[in-house]
Amino acid sequence: MSEFVRTTPSPLLTSTGAVPNPDDSPDAGVAWHYGDPLREQRHAERSAAIVDRSHRFVLSIAGSERLTWLHTISSQHVADLPDGASAENLSLDLNGRVEHHFVLTDLGETTWVDTEPGTGPDLLAFLQKMVFWAKAEPRPAPDMAVLSLLGPDVRRPRLLGALGIPELPDVYGAVPLPGGGFLRTMPWPGEHAWDLVVPRDRLSHWWATLTEAGAAPAGTWAFEALRVVALRPRLGLDTDERTIPHEVRWIGGIGEHGAVHLNKGCYRGQETVARVHNLGKPPRHLVLLHLDGSADTRPEPGDAVTADGRAVGHLGTVIDHHELGPIALALVKRTVPADTPLVVGGTAAAIDPDSVPRHDEVQPGRAAVDRLRGR
Structure with missing residues (x-):
């Protein structure tokens, strides 16, 4: 922070x-x-x-x-x-x-x-x-x-x-x-x-x-x-x-x-940007979390996001929205499925599935390598 x-x-x-x-x-x-x-x-x-x-x-x-x-x-x-x-x-x-x-x-x-x-x-x-x-x-x-x-x-x-x-x-x-x-x-x-x-x-x-x-x-x-x-x-x-x-x-x-x-x-820093764009995928991604509004306490920015007791990310901005209730941004591991039950700061949380970015596209570098290998 x-x-x-x-x-x-x-x-x-x-x-x-x-x-x-x-x-x-x-x-x-x-x-x-x-x-x-x-x-x-x-x-x-x-x-x-x-x-x-x-x-x-x-x-x-x-x-x-x-x-x-x-x-x-x-x-x-x-x-x-x-x-x-x-x-x-x-x-x-x-x-x-x-x-x-x-x-x-x-x-x-x-x-x-x-x-x-x-x-x-x-x-x-x-x-x-x-x-x-x-x-x-x-x-x-x-x-x-x-x-x-x-x-x-x-x-x-x-x-x-x-x-x-x-x-x-x-x-x-x-x-x-x-x-x-x-x-x-x-x-x-x-x-x-x-x-x-x-x-x-x-x-x-x-x-x-x-x-x-x-x-x-x-x-x-x-x-x-x-x-x-x-x-x-x-x-x-x-x-x-x-x-x-x-x-x-x-x-x-x-x-x-x-x-x-x-x-x-x-x-x-361009080398990292180009490498991830062309050959890799980001290790984490930003998602929207819905927080349990009935909890006695509210998690804070920086709190660990956990799944089955294992840290899978950390919490960012926490806010009350006039329609969605308590919500937050979080950086979580890309491999965490959107339907995974999460806990943050003792509060239950769920990933908004519409907030999860897609990572199934073929990177330009990978596509070039595949073409060279005849795939």
């Missing part, structure tokens, strides 16, 4: 009904909920909700070679990313294990990056160390902050008018916002999702503007519940020090809503 970095409390915590996240939470410093977290989830799915995610770590990269340089040291194909486009990306270690997950947007000759608050300083340090002679300047951007808008009603004229933009961009597209910053469309945590990366001194302005236009305040509880159902992992909660991209659904180019392009040039 990653170390959580304590952030300065958001000014939006003074909003009516705001309940802060616990101090030991990775989301400390912003609102956990506003008094009715399950209702907030329904707003996020069915109408419109706004979530304060201003604890996210934001940095900027200037310089004419920023994209070609970033392309060489990360897993996504971003060398020719057009202005007003975004992508998800990873930094891997030499063994192909995930060190950082981040979202980037290139707009107006600057690349903006936002990532987990607990790993942001390390990501910035890594990028600065890797500049060498490239014309790229990674810098912290503490004056920028992230808000998220969720729900189909964001597309309605009232909220579009409040945003001051004529229409919403396609997935991973970004447009400037009045007064600075930008809005980008995301493919998760729900079908209707947008991030606003705005000047921190305008957080209260945007919060007031968008709530007055009909977006209901929602805490990180709502955001996380949608993320878990969408099977989107979170670094440090749903990953560990051994996680490789294939295990947690981060494989794919921008058009596939992934973070690892399989046909780009060399980058750190």
